[in-house]
Amino acid sequence: MEMLRRSSVFAAEVMEVFDRSPTDKELVSQAKALCRDYINSRLIQAGVSWGKPEYNAPVPGGKLAEVSTILLRLGDELEYIRPNVYRNIARQLNISLHSETVVSDAFLAVAAQIFTAGITWGKVVSLYAVAAGLAVDCVRHAQPAMVHTIVDCLGEFVRKTLVTWLKRRGGWADITKCVVNTDPSLRSHWLVAAVCSFGHFLKAIFFVLLPER
Numbered sequence: 517m518e519m520l521r522r523s524s525v526f527a528a529e530v531m532e533v534f535d536r537s538p539t540d541k542e543l544v545s546q547a548k549a550l551c552r553d554y555i556n557s558r559l560i561q562a563g564v565s566w567g568k569p570e571y572n573a574p575v576p577g578g579k580l581a582e583v584s585t586i587l588l589r590l591g592d593e594l595e596y597i598r599p600n601v602y603r604n605i606a607r608q609l610n611i612s613l614h615s616e617t618v619v620s621d622a623f624l625a626v627a628a629q630i631f632t633a634g635i636t637w638g639k640v641v642s643l644y645a646v647a648a649g650l651a652v653d654c655v656r657h658a659q660p661a662m663v664h665t666i667v668d669c670l671g672e673f674v675r676k677t678l679v680t681w682l683k684r685r686g687g688w689a690d691i692t693k694c695v696v697n698t699d700p701s702l703r704s705h706w707l708v709a710a711v712c713s714f715g716h717f718l719k720a721i722f723f724v725l726l727p728e729r
Contacts, residue, residue: 538687547674558648602645606653
């Protein structure tokens with residue numbers, strides 16, 4: 517389906533850039549490819565039937581595939597800590613899923629709130645978990661086309677807010693450092709921070725969206 521187009525289009529491009537400093541456009545393309553992969557994983561996990569998507573995962577063995585695997589792994593840990601936080605996002609925000617504008621505005625408002633106090637990899641993982649949770653809601657409510665909207669919104673947010681931060685770290689591959697240390701107490705530090713920030717933003721976003729409802 518259109519909202520999860522074949523990521524093989526990106527494969528040759530996004531894998532090569534890990535050997536040099538990526539451009540803004542490349543970082544955004546990678547962000548969207550990773551988002552499609554994350555969403556597809558969560559749709560499968562949720563057992564949501566939504567047709568046969570025209571989608572391929574990043575090429576096995578490539579750098580982007582490694583980043584995607586780690587992003588999903590960290591997302592699993594984050595969602596395990598608070599299993600209900602990243603589910604039923606639309607209900608928690610009390611928004612309609614029938615309007616592209618409403619979905620876009622809500623997601624971007626949530627994204628902005630997550631990063632109000634700075635950028636960390638934990639918050640980046642939280643952003644992807646929100647995107648996937650909202651995508652699952654959309655498909656369950658017979659609005660699969662909104663998945664493409666969510667992917668585009670995440671890409672736009674990365675372009676405006678995260679690209680500079682990502683470039684300072686050499687790109688998306690920097691996330692692999694999050695799993696180098698196996699000490700559970702250290703690994704849980706960024707997870708707790710991400711969950712805490714999410715817990716506060718739901719209340720804040722409710723009031724941000726209130727005038728629009």
